[in-house]
Amino acid sequence: NTSASIRVILYGSGGIPEISEAVYDLASFSVDMLCIPEKENMIFNGWYMDEACTMPFERTEVLPEVLELYAAWIKKPEVTVDEKGFILDERGYIVGCNANMETVIDGLLCVPSYVECRGIEKGAFDVVKEIVYDIYISENITYIAPGAFDSLGCLMYIEVHPRNPSYYSVNGILYNMDGTVEVCPPVHPSVYFK
Numbered sequence: 001n002t003s004a005s006i007r008v009i010l011y012g013s014g015g016i017p018e019i020s021e022a023v024y025d026l027a028s029f030s031v032d033m034l035c036i037p038e039k040e041n042m043i044f045n046g047w048y049m050d051e052a053c054t055m056p057f058e059r060t061e062v063l064p065e066v067l068e069l070y071a072a073w074i075k076k077p078e079v080t081v082d083e084k085g086f087i088l089d090e091r092g093y094i095v096g097c098n099a100n101m102e103t104v105i106d107g108l109l110c111v112p113s114y115v116e117c118r119g120i121e122k123g124a125f126d127v128v129k130e131i132v133y134d135i136y137i138s139e140n141i142t143y144i145a146p147g148a149f150d151s152l153g154c155l156m157y158i159e160v161h162p163r164n165p166s167y168y169s170v171n172g173i174l175y176n177m178d179g180t181v182e183v184c185p186p187v188h189p190s191v192y193f194k
Helices: none
Strands: 005-011 019-025 042-048 066-075 079-081 086-089 093-097 108-110 134-137 157-160 167-170 173-176 181-183
Touching (some): 157 173
Parallel strands (some): 108 134
Antiparallel strands (some): 042 066, 173 181
16 A cells, blocks of 8 residues: 655746656655755745746645646845945845944944935844944934844944934933834943942
């Protein structure tokens, strides 16, 4: 008595491999077993039942003997690196920085003040987390991701440009315009001098 099997044909939809085929044991088959294709400047976005990628494949009780799946793709976000070493995505959000960047001087990290730079994503400053004690947020920053400064264990003080429309700071603590605390630095003096 042989166990039931399923033949899976994968179409790369422009990725590599273009086509691959394998046979799996039907009882244990899952989408996690399938190889992930690669495509330049694209991010794999799952397997679909149709070539137009409108019906995502989900494991069901009833599977055909031959299952044909098509790779879906999304464009990899374009990033630019400014002259100071900040890495920005296409939205103008800081997503990273170079470790040898000139942006941290004597522990002070100055966020870029040009208008194309609009936000800060979580993890953006991870490579300089050991050397940042103070942050200066310019007036053009209108988005700071939750947890954006979590990795900055030495951070003591945050200062915000007085004309920033989204944030302000009082005694080194970062506030949203509605008065709620956005970030209290982990080694803020208030922690030690209560």
